[in-house]
Amino acid sequence: MGAFFKLFLLLAVFYLASEVKLSTSLYHYEENEIELTFPVWQTDNPWYYMKWNPAKQEFEQKLGIPEREA
Secondary structure (H helix, E strand, C coil), rough: CCCHEEEHHHHHHHHHHHEEEEECCCCHHHHCCCHHHEEEHHHCCCCEEEEEECCCCEEEEEEECCCCCC
C-alpha cells in the first residue's frame, strides 16, 4: 500500500471514532466554530479535544492520554 492511502485510511478511522460539532452561520460570523472530541465514547475525559472559532480568534486544544494501570 502507498503512504498516501495509509494516511487517508488513518484519517478516516480517526474521523469515524470522533465526535465532530460544526456550527456555521451565513449571517453571524461569530457563530462559526468547530469542536472535535476523540474518541466519541470518552466525551467526559477525551484523549484529544480541539475547539476553534476563527471570528473570536479562539483556539483551544487539550491532549489527555490516559495513564496505564500496572
